[in-house]
Amino acid sequence: MSNRPLVMAAHDLGALFGVLADDGYEVLGPTVHDGAIVIEAITQPSQLPRGWGDAQEPGSYRLVERGDGAYFGFAAPAGTWKRHLFEPRAVLWRSRRDGDGVVFEPGEHVRRRRAFLGIRGCDLAAIAVQDRVFCGSPAKSGSGSPRRSADPVYGAKREGILFIGINCSDPASTCFCTSMGTGPAIGERADLSLTELDPALPDQHRFLVHATTDRGRAIAARMNLAVATDRDLASATAVRDGAIASMGRSMDTEDLPARLREAAEDPRWDDVARRCLSCGNCTMACPTCFCADVSDQPDVAAGVDERVREWASCFQLDHSYLHGGSVRVSTKARYRQWMTHKLSTWWDQFGVSGCVGCGRCITFCPVGIDITEEVRAIRASKSVPLEEGTAETGEKGHSR
Amino acid sequence: MTAAVPKVAVWKFASCDGCQLSLLDCEDELLAVAGAVELAHFLEASSATVAGPYDLSIVEGSVSTASDIERIAHIREESNVLISIGACATAGGIQALRNFADVGEYVSVVYARPDYIETLSTSTPISDHVAVDYELRGCPVNKSQLLHVISSFLLGRRPRLPSSSVCVECKARGTTCVMVAHGTACLGPVTHAGCGAICPAFDRGCYGCYGPADTVSTTAFVQLLRSLPVSDRAIERVFRTFNANAPGFRDIPGSEHAAVGSPRATS
Ligand code: SF4
Ligand code: SF4
Ligand code: SF4
Ligand code: SF4
Numbered sequence: 001m002s003n004r005p006l007v008m009a010a011h012d013l014g015a016l017f018g019v020l021a022d023d024g025y026e027v028l029g030p031t032v033h034d035g036a037i038v039i040e041a042i043t044q045p046s047q048l049p050r051g052w053g054d055a056q057e058p059g060s061y062r063l064v065e066r067g068d069g070a071y072f073g074f075a076a077p078a079g080t081w082k083r084h085l086f087e088p089r090a091v092l093w094r095s096r097r098d099g100d101g102v103v104f105e106p107g108e109h110v111r112r113r114r115a116f117l118g119i120r121g122c123d124l125a126a127i128a129v130q131d132r133v134f135c136g137s138p139a140k141s142g143s144g145s146p147r148r149s150a151d152p153v154y155g156a157k158r159e160g161i162l163f164i165g166i167n168c169s170d171p172a173s174t175c176f177c178t179s180m181g182t183g184p185a186i187g188e189r190a191d192l193s194l195t196e197l198d199p200a201l202p203d204q205h206r207f208l209v210h211a212t213t214d215r216g217r218a219i220a221a222r223m224n225l226a227v228a229t230d231r232d233l234a235s236a237t238a239v240r241d242g243a244i245a246s247m248g249r250s251m252d253t254e255d256l257p258a259r260l261r262e263a264a265e266d267p268r269w270d271d272v273a274r275r276c277l278s279c280g281n282c283t284m285a286c287p288t289c290f291c292a293d294v295s296d297q298p299d300v301a302a303g304v305d306e307r308v309r310e311w312a313s314c315f316q317l318d319h320s321y322l323h324g325g326s327v328r329v330s331t332k333a334r335y336r337q338w339m340t341h342k343l344s345t346w347w348d349q350f351g352v353s354g355c356v357g358c359g360r361c362i363t364f365c366p367v368g369i370d371i372t373e374e375v376r377a378i379r380a381s382k383s384v385p386l387e388e389g390t391a392e393t394g395e396k397g398h399s400r
Numbered sequence: 401m402t403a404a405v406p407k408v409a410v411w412k413f414a415s416c417d418g419c420q421l422s423l424l425d426c427e428d429e430l431l432a433v434a435g436a437v438e439l440a441h442f443l444e445a446s447s448a449t450v451a452g453p454y455d456l457s458i459v460e461g462s463v464s465t466a467s468d469i470e471r472i473a474h475i476r477e478e479s480n481v482l483i484s485i486g487a488c489a490t491a492g493g494i495q496a497l498r499n500f501a502d503v504g505e506y507v508s509v510v511y512a513r514p515d516y517i518e519t520l521s522t523s524t525p526i527s528d529h530v531a532v533d534y535e536l537r538g539c540p541v542n543k544s545q546l547l548h549v550i551s552s553f554l555l556g557r558r559p560r561l562p563s564s565s566v567c568v569e570c571k572a573r574g575t576t577c578v579m580v581a582h583g584t585a586c587l588g589p590v591t592h593a594g595c596g597a598i599c600p601a602f603d604r605g606c607y608g609c610y611g612p613a614d615t616v617s618t619t620a621f622v623q624l625l626r627s628l629p630v631s632d633r634a635i636e637r638v639f640r641t642f643n644a645n646a647p648g649f650r651d652i653p654g655s656e657h658a659a660v661g662s663p664r665a666t667s
Contacts, residue, residue, distance in 0.1 A: 034603065036576040061581045078576050088572035277624070278615035279589035280564055284571030295560040300551040301432030311572045318563045319615040329618060366567075366579050366589050367624050 003211075006225035010196075013045040013071065016164075019222050020115050025162060028084055029117035030077050035063055038079030045225035048118070049074060056172035056248075056359065070199035071114070072118050075172035076358040081116060081123050082287045085157045086130060088311045092153060092294070097303035109156035117164045121183025122175070122358035124165060124190060126287030131158070132350045133290045153309070162215060165190030169239045174359030176372055180253065182356040184243040191216030195236040202389075208236040249359065251372045252379065257344040258302030259379060267340050267379045273332035275367050280313030282361035282369070283338060288354050291319065314338050325359035339374060406455035406554065411475055413461025413468050414495055414523060418540040419486035420444040420460050426543050433547070436554050452478030454551055459532075462488040464495060464523040481551060484526040487539035487642035491611050494539075496523040496645035500657045506543035523645065534559060537592050537610040539642040540557035545594055562593040565613040566606050578605055585630050587638060590616045590648065604639035608641060612648030622653050 008016070020027050021043070029042045032049045042048065053066040054074040066073050091107035119127075134154035151314030168184035170176075177183030186193050191213045198204035208228055211217040228236075283289040295311035298305045311318060315334050320327035328334045355371065362370045410420060423430065424444060440450035456480035463469055476482055487493050498506055507514045526532055533537045536545055545561060552559040560568065566588035570577070578584040578600045586605030588597065594610045612618075625635050632654055639649045 034576045034581070036581045038574070038576065059580060060583075061577075078581065079574065083574060088574070171645070275620055275623075277589040277617050277620055279567040280569045281571060281577065281589070284568055296557070297548065297560075298551040298555055298557070299429075300436060300547075300554055301429045311568065313564060313568050315615065316564045316568070331615065334615070364577055364580050366577070366586075367620060393407075 005211040005233065006211070006220055006227040007197075007228045008194075008207045008209050008223065008225050010069070010071070010199070011209065012223065012225075013048075013207075016219075016221055017044055019219055020117075020162075023113070023219075025113045025115040027115045027117050028081070030060065030072070030074070030079075030174075032063065032188075033079075036061060036078035039061070039073055039081055039084065040079070045071065048072070054078075054168055054172060056174045056363040058174070058362050058370050059365055059367070061363050066199075068200040069202060069205055070196055072166045072170070072194075072196050073170050073199060075168065075170060075175050076120060076122060076360055078364070080285065080287045080360070081100075081119060081127065083129070084114075084116075085127065086134065086154055086290060086292075087157070088196045090153050090309045092307045092309055095305045105156075107153065109153055111156050111159060111295065113160060113162075115162040115164060118166045118194075119163055119190065120166055120168055120358075121186045121189070122177045122180075122356045123287055124163065124186055125177075125180070125182035125356040127158075128189075129288045129350065129352055129354065129356065130154070132292060132352060162219075163190035163192075164216075165193040166239060167195040167236070168243045169196055169366055171243050171247050172359055172363070174370075175247055175357065175364040176249040176251050176359060177357040178244055178247050179249075180353060180355060180357035181249040184247070185240050188212040192220060195239050197235045197239065206232070208232050210312075247373045249362075249370075251355075251357070251375050253343075253353070256375065257347045260340045260344040263378050263381075264380055265342075266340075266378050268374065268381055269332045271377075271384060272335050272369060272374055273277065273330065275369055276331050276335050277367060278315045278331045278334055279366060280315035281364050281366060282371075283313040283315060284311065285360040285364040286342075286355075287358060288342075288356060289313070314341070335369075339371060343373070343375070347400070405439050407440040407450065407453075408437045408456045408458070408550075409452070409454040409475075409479070410439075410444070410458045411441070411460065412443070413459065413489065413526070414464040415461030415486065415488040415493065417460070419489075419538075419546075420542045422543045423458070423546055426547055429547050433550055433554070454479045455481065456550075457482045458550075459484045459489050459526050460486055462492045462495060462523045462525060463520070463529055465519055468520075469529055471528060472529050481533045481553060482530070483534045483536060483553075484532050485536040485541045485546065487537065487609065487611060488523075489526045490535045490537055490646075491525050491643040491649075492523040492645035494642050494644070497640060498523055499645050499650075500640070516576060517626070520619075525645070534561075536561070537594050539609040542594055542596070563614055564593045565589055565615065566591045566593050566595070566597050566600075566610070569593045569595070570600050570606075573597050573601060575600045578603060579628075583628060585625055585628055585638070589613075589624075590618065590621045608638070608643060608649065611643035612644045616648035618648055618651070619653050 023325045029049045030037045030049050031040050031042050037049050048071045050071050052129040053064045055062045055064050094105050096103050134151040137148045165186040193210045195208040197206050211220040291312045294309050297308050314337050317326050484490050499522045507517050549559045579586045584605045587608035588606040591606050591608045592610040592613045599606050636655050639652050643649050
């Protein structure tokens with residue numbers, strides 16, 4: 001089969017669900033719940049957020065009726081794919097009293113065939129970032145599983161996911177994937193990539209379908225899709241160009257890691273600390289943040305002890321607890337840690353940016369602190385440079 | 401632990417007994433725990449008491465009378481480990497509203513014979529008077545946290561309790577933020593975790609039952625509430641509940657009703 005894109009009528013989305021079900025896939029995708037778009041298991045197109053768009057602003061998220069039949073006419077969902085890979089709570093292992101001894105059992109890490117339907121460029125990039133964090137290597141492009149599963153808990157969830165991506169048509173005011181090189185186009189990063197065309201015209205409503213892996217091609221082949229016409233391709237290009245043109249925010253990343261390293265004592269950190277609540281919502285909403293707390297949870301009655309991993313945040317006081325106290329006791333130190341990790345030290349640690357430009361931290365910060373605005377302010381300010389050598393030791397970075 | 405079977409005592413100060421009821425509510429688990437300890441003093445469960453010293457004392461309620469001060473000092477002396485439970489014991493409770501008013505006036509309005517009432521002008525947490533090993537927040541406390549603390553004690557371990565804001569639990573639970581997505585005022589960002597973010601999951605803002613988070617930033621949060629908008633009068637009311645006297649909640653920027661008697665430093 002040639003690799004020319006195909007077209008699928010919008011009403012054939014149901015057939016796609018059928019093929020996925022026949023192959024035993026559990027489909028996760030966007031759906032409306034409690035006034036927001038979240039990612040949950042879905043089984044039919046009617047569960048998609050059809051006709052819904054979103055209005056995202058710093059500290060505010062609202063669903064808006066689009067007035068057309070678009071299935072994917074919104075930006076980064078309020079919910080994250082992260083919670084389906086790096087779960088908020090996972091039992092790592094459990095010990096059980098057995099007579100005079102103790103038996104150790106692994107936690108349950110159920111392997112399921114899963115398809116992520118409607119994932120966007122920023123979120124595909126975020127998963128690639130977490131692959132580096134948990135597995136020490138980026139996944140092969142598209143459907144591949146990580147090469148080495150350093151973290152078996154994440155690895156079991158991550159294995160064999162089929163990605164059906166969507167090229168964004170309607171970025172939010174908070175989106176800046178173009179700056180981070182992660183979107184809106186997903187290129188060949190999904191098994192199948194879709195572009196939604198003409199959602200306002202019921203008889204024209206269709207998807208451009210681009211299959212880039214063997215698995216993707218095999219699924220497309222079973223759907224008997226027509227080959228895309230030049231008009232389809234032109235429409236898809238217009239969608240992409242329109243998305244790029246309406247990107248709500250931007251971030252100048254030129255030399256940013258070094259710039260932030262030098263800005264450890266910038267007065268802007270005091271300014272943001274006066275606004276920041278230290279609530280941790282930004283870290284929880286962020287698709288790349290990976291911090292967790294590990295604890296033992298005893299159940300004396302059952303004679304069982306569980307070692308549990310739960311989401312944690314660098315905005316918690318005890319996150320930096322060392323012997324005798326916490327290192328980052330001020331909001332200033334905590335916000336600085338978060339932002340410089342995302343945009344600067346993440347590069348040193350994982351060789352990529354920790355920010356993919358999805359804008360969730362901006363939208364879901366109750367007080368609307370905007371990472372792009374903070375970067376702009378720091379770039380504009382005349383930072384007091386660190387004294388010779390201190391930037392390397394990080395000594396000042398730990399000041400309170 | 402001093403004895404093979406640890407002696408545990410449960411004490412009540414000014415409180416509604418709700419936290420002790422959380423302990424009784426543990427039923428099956430409590431039976432297992434009860435088998436592992438000697439319940440030497442727990443009047444909610446049994447009127448039979450055993451004299452100290454105690455390996456573990458669990459204290460409910462706030463200090464609100466002169467005799468409370470003596471009693472808590474004595475309990476501390478008799479106890480190896482002392483845990484205070486609930487908003488009354490850890491912050492002073494709803495009765496600490498007197499700290500913002502004239503207690504004499506309250507007494508004269510409420511009681512038919514005010515002269516029978518002997519009380520301090522403030523209601524204060526246990527930790528204002530004696531050293532406390534662990535504090536368990538909440539109104540009432542979360543029973544699984546209570547069991548975790550007791551189980552950890554039995555195993556000779558340090559309990560691990562969440563220390564984040566409620567928002568961290570809320571996001572982990574998968575709830576869409578009611579403040580960001582619906583414009584509902586929510587105390588989650590300034591409130592200590594522990595309840596599992598129940599209220600936002602039922603489409604309501606957090607009421608702050610677990611008191612101020614370790615990282616509470618009252619000034620920035622009050623600015624946020626004003627922008628929703630919430631009136632200054634309403635802002636004062638949301639903070640003046642079970643944890644009204646806790647540092648971080650007691651001093652609301654712009655409030656005319658300051659706390660009297662500030663035994664603890666404010667943040
Ligand atoms: S950041 Fe880019 S890829 Fe992500 S939702 Fe916005 S436009 Fe789409
Ligand atoms: S830092 Fe903010 S914009 Fe960047 S990936 Fe995280 S949530 Fe998205
Ligand atoms: S930046 Fe916003 S979301 Fe993040 S901790 Fe501060 S107030 Fe909370
Ligand atoms: S609903 Fe309340 S507790 Fe939950 S994230 Fe929003 S502000 Fe925090």
